[in-house]
Amino acid sequence: MSAVLDPARVPGVWRGGEVDAASPPGVPSGHARLDLELPGGGWPRGALTEILHDGVGLGEVSLLFGALARIAQEGRTIAWINPPHLPYAPALASAGVALDACLVVRPATHEDALWSADQALRSGACGAALFWLPEKTDYAWLRRLQMAAESGKALAVLFRPIGALSQASPAHLRLVVGSRGGNLTVKVPKRRGPPLHTPITLRTPGRPAARVAA
Amino acid sequence: MLWVALELPELPLQLLERASESAPPLVVSEGPSQRPIVACANDAAQVAGVREGMTVAAAQALAGSLRCVPRDEAAEREALERLAGWAAQFTSTVSLEPTGLVLEISGSLRLFGGLGKLLAALKGGVRRLGFSATYGVAPTPLAARVFARAEVRGIAVRSCTTLADLPARLAELPLFLLEWPGRTQETLADLGILRARDALALPRSGFAQRFGPQALALLDRLAGRVPDPRVPYEPPARYKARLELPAEADGVEAILFPLRRLLAEMEGTLRGRGAGVQGLDLVLEHPGRRSTRLALAFPTPEREADFILSIARERLGRTELPAPTVALRLVAERLQSCAPRETSWLSGREEKAVGRARLIERLSARLGNPRVFGIALADDHRPERGWRSSNPAPRSAWDGGARPAWLLNRPQRLVAGAAGPSLQGKLDLVTGPERIETGWWDGEPVSRDYFVAANPTGETYWIYRERREPGAWYLHGVFA
Numbered sequence: 001m002s003a004v005l006d007p008a009r010v011p012g013v014w015r016g017g018e019v020d021a022a023s024p025p026g027v028p029s030g031h032a033r034l035d036l037e038l039p040g041g042g043w044p045r046g047a048l049t050e051i052l053h054d055g056v057g058l059g060e061v062s063l064l065f066g067a068l069a070r071i072a073q074e075g076r077t078i079a080w081i082n083p084p085h086l087p088y089a090p091a092l093a094s095a096g097v098a099l100d101a102c103l104v105v106r107p108a109t110h111e112d113a114l115w116s117a118d119q120a121l122r123s124g125a126c127g128a129a130l131f132w133l134p135e136k137t138d139y140a141w142l143r144r145l146q147m148a149a150e151s152g153k154a155l156a157v158l159f160r161p162i163g164a165l166s167q168a169s170p171a172h173l174r175l176v177v178g179s180r181g182g183n184l185t186v187k188v189p190k191r192r193g194p195p196l197h198t199p200i201t202l203r204t205p206g207r208p209a210a211r212v213a214a
Numbered sequence: 215m216l217w218v219a220l221e222l223p224e225l226p227l228q229l230l231e232r233a234s235e236s237a238p239p240l241v242v243s244e245g246p247s248q249r250p251i252v253a254c255a256n257d258a259a260q261v262a263g264v265r266e267g268m269t270v271a272a273a274q275a276l277a278g279s280l281r282c283v284p285r286d287e288a289a290e291r292e293a294l295e296r297l298a299g300w301a302a303q304f305t306s307t308v309s310l311e312p313t314g315l316v317l318e319i320s321g322s323l324r325l326f327g328g329l330g331k332l333l334a335a336l337k338g339g340v341r342r343l344g345f346s347a348t349y350g351v352a353p354t355p356l357a358a359r360v361f362a363r364a365e366v367r368g369i370a371v372r373s374c375t376t377l378a379d380l381p382a383r384l385a386e387l388p389l390f391l392l393e394w395p396g397r398t399q400e401t402l403a404d405l406g407i408l409r410a411r412d413a414l415a416l417p418r419s420g421f422a423q424r425f426g427p428q429a430l431a432l433l434d435r436l437a438g439r440v441p442d443p444r445v446p447y448e449p450p451a452r453y454k455a456r457l458e459l460p461a462e463a464d465g466v467e468a469i470l471f472p473l474r475r476l477l478a479e480m481e482g483t484l485r486g487r488g489a490g491v492q493g494l495d496l497v498l499e500h501p502g503r504r505s506t507r508l509a510l511a512f513p514t515p516e517r518e519a520d521f522i523l524s525i526a527r528e529r530l531g532r533t534e535l536p537a538p539t540v541a542l543r544l545v546a547e548r549l550q551s552c553a554p555r556e557t558s559w560l561s562g563r564e565e566k567a568v569g570r571a572r573l574i575e576r577l578s579a580r581l582g583n584p585r586v587f588g589i590a591l592a593d594d595h596r597p598e599r600g601w602r603s604s605n606p607a608p609r610s611a612w613d614g615g616a617r618p619a620w621l622l623n624r625p626q627r628l629v630a631g632a633a634g635p636s637l638q639g640k641l642d643l644v645t646g647p648e649r650i651e652t653g654w655w656d657g658e659p660v661s662r663d664y665f666v667a668a669n670p671t672g673e674t675y676w677i678y679r680e681r682r683e684p685g686a687w688y689l690h691g692v693f694a
Contacts (some may be wrong), residue, residue, distance in 0.1 A: 055638075057673035061619045061694035077570045085620035088691060089589045089601035094617060099590050103570075104603070105577055106585050116577055123576075125569030179672020182644070 027155060030066020031202050038173070039192040043067045045127075046153045047172040048146040052162045056084070059184040060177045061130070063202070064157060065095035068128060071155065072101035076127025079120040081105045082113040083132055101127075110134045114141055121148035121156055128155040135161060139168060146170040165189060216323070216375060218336065219358035220301075220347040221314040223366045225290050227254045230283060230460045232344025233472040233542075239277040240460065243270045244285040253285055281460065292456075297345065299449040300479050302486025304336055309355075309444040312393075314347070314362065316355045316444060329373065339482060344475050353377045355444055356436040357384060360391045360410075367391075377438045384436070385411035392432065398425050410436075449487065453480060453546040462501070462538035466530040469498065469539050473526060476544050477519035490515025490552025495545040496526055500537035508533060510579075513571045515552035521572065528579040595652045596660045597621065597690055615648045616666055618676040618691030625688040628677060635677060635687035639669035647679070666693070 026042030028035055035041045043049060043064070053060045068078055078101050080087050089099055105120070107113040113133055120129045129149075142158070149156035162176055174190040178199065185199035222228070226242040239259040243250035252273050255264040262277035274280050298315050301308045304326070307318035319332060326332035333349065340347050350361025351373035357380055361371040364387055374383045387410045389402060401424075407413055413421075414437060422430040435442040457476050463469050473496075484490055492515050498506040508529050516522060578586045587603035594600055601621070628635040635641050646665030653659045662678040669675075676691030 055671055055673045056620070056694050057668075057675050057692040059674070059693060077573070083620070085622055085692060085694075086601070087589060088617055088619060088621035089591045091617035091619045092589070093591055100588065102589050103574065104587050104589060105581065107581050108585065112581055116581065119576055120573060123569055123573040125573045182668060182672060
């Protein structure tokens, strides 16, 4: 009797205390430790994800390289919309991300950036779209992007400063990225499951191990 | 053989009416310029009491805001030719008649799933182009035309698909529906011969003697006693279309509706020819000003009206129009062959490629070309030359040292003291140096020692020491 009523055994039901294992499978990140913490075992497709970080050069973008390499292999496009700098071809190539899958869009205005992100996600051609939007992007637009990601079955990643954490967001997954001792730390304040406040530590991808010649 | 005839009795009006959603009172006039008379009046004008055949002056007295346009037979002919080009998607045998078209469709029935479906597709398509037509279906082109013309007069005739049924269907129809010389018509009427049945029953030799062999031949072709071959319409090698607007249109939104119709017409024509366009000029004509010309270019041949319209809409949104628009033109100098892609039997990968091409097209239409690009490796050790914006990469793997995810557009000079460089805190060198010394042959030599460096907060950068400038450190990349 109790086995029948055990909510953990009813398909489609997850308890607040555990990571939802029934989420549709995500794109493996290439970091086993991180995949354990992500519902679906990887970056979610067809949903909006936020990566929040202050400062640059923490490995906030290369964290995605494993998933991007896989998406490029599937023959789907990776759109970089309004990146703060040029995505550097040799770095992507050495991470195994096929360059011909990459499409860089540098819109002149914020409005164009939002429009481009929406178009890219909706087109169905993009397996992933990474975008950098103004800090004050209103909820309605984020909701629109979330829906666009859903319809295009794309991994949508929005990069924002940590300050944005206090604003409500329709993103299914929010990660806060930081650095400690040359390594990347990740907290997951929002996911389908309990938030992860004690950071996990990952080796910074793309960054080489210390080795300086005198 | 099975023929469909289209008759367009209101073509002179529709040349203008099809370019707008609303229809203000409009008449087409003909006759001497001192005393023009109304040749056609649209519904709005007829509601006001305007009738065909009255003088334009009288019509204007009835309907205050009446627009009156002189008849332009050359434009009518052109419109009919374009409609013939469009109809070629239904059959390869489309021929032009003075006031309509005839299509031989026996070979297309199976493709479209039967006569009913083919007719429905044809009628729906013609309506969406903004034309109204009457239709006749018969085993001979003349009979099909007679049926279509009968419908104009309000006489409904059912489709006739076999030659055996034809005489019975024709029997009761008045003879004036046939395009006979006026004299023949009058003489027949004087003899009391008013219906097709009576004419077909007359003795052949006597008929030929009295009315001439041509009149007999016409009757024979009508009834299918002799073959009636038609010359198929051959569309010109390039595509040109023009649509005049009924009123000056301000702004972009107002021209999207007529543009949609022009593009739908082009789509049908291209479909009939198995073709697409890679370059298309859209010209907006302004009164007394130079026309605005937008050159639309596509990575692969395209013909779908909705897609081209979405591209044109973005381009128009970025274009400043100097004055209201009075006419639209489409010009495609070259037609390329184009495989159908609307159907879903494409392999997944190909479909994705098409989706990507269209996304790029859409983005560059709005943002401008240099703002949308791909990236590739370039065969150069200078970091700033190690990539290029581009299409396919000749070098597909990077075999050098660690490279940052972001490259700065231009290296940035760092503050450096005796203790070394700093950026929001002292920079600790993590790896290095990697010496890059090259480019002496093209006047932009570099001689640098690159390091990976991190500041106390853990931000990791790609920096270099300029070897030709002691003590100078630069930031060149971010390990984002």
